[in-house]
Amino acid sequence: MQKKFKSQTDQLHASLLDAEQWHRQLAETVQCLKQAFTKRKKVLVAGNGGSATIAQHFADEMVGRYRMSRPPYPVIALTADSAVLTCIGNDFSFQDIFSRQVQALGEAGDVLLVFSTSGKSENLLRAVRQASQQNMLIVAFTGNKFPLEESVSCAVTVPSEDPPRIQELHLHAIHLICETFEPDSAK
Template identity: 40%
Template sequence: MDTREVEQYIQEGLEARRLIDVEQVVRIGKVISEAYRKGRKTMFFGNGGSAADSQHIAAEFVGRFEKERKPLPSLALSVNSSSVTAISNDYSYNNVFERQVRAFSVEGDVAVGLSTSGNSTNVVNALRAARTIGCYCVAMTGSKGGKVEEYAHEVIRVGSSRTSIIQEVHIAVGHILSKIVEEDIFGQ
């Protein structure tokens, strides 16, 4: 990779960020804030890099983003290796998040599935279960949307087909949501 290719990569990432639907992200942030005000929680889930992104975003709510405040209840469903491996072994990896959603969620929670393709079966299954329970469902995906669209109330589509760019923008959106929620609940 030479300097020209690096510059192109950076430009592609900047363009994908510029294409974020800002009104949609603010709307989702307000939904999350309202869920927290009602004593509900958020759950994040995805595979591979999206699992890591889910953990990162959930940690911003449980820990803090930019201000000292009380913790907010948020789960990343990829972190419990015993649950992940038991469900995968005894049922199917396709059910690994869906089983946890059924175990942990209640009506009014917010479920956020991250899938760069939008077609990860276990993310689709988890969103389907969450929607059935009465959770507000958000999908974060790439430009094509994918099968998650059928079960999500909101789909944040990143304007790129490159996995790395999509994941970088997912983290940026997670940070923006964290800031919206912190300011909305705890003030500026």
């Protein structure tokens, strides 16, 4: 059992071998978010399965708080409203559950932030296309090359094919991002 734990931990560490590039991507993402918030724009977040929980966790940390009390930031998880998700999934298509919400809620200058271990989920790709049509900024957290890379304003890519390792680093990434919005982050 300990060998398995060591193996999994070694895989996680291997995913961070090029941490300099990853940190650069995170810094670009923070600038993208800060620019939007400065202009009083909002962030819409989405993902499937475990990535949906990361999207919701990010919204929780930004609207609620991470470590310290601070003003809330307008971040909306498109994964959280089961009535909207099932309505769109039933009346239209599961592939449209995020793009319809982007169409309804997104405005030019807003940010769509998507989490995907593969970067290939059709419902997220449709949301990215819709956000692009609405002149929104797009941030993608993936584990592989994102098929719509030309549409993405910022990308945070985990160099791994293993979904659990990718999700672990996506969670770490959102915590690093949240840290930059803390009242004492300039120190």
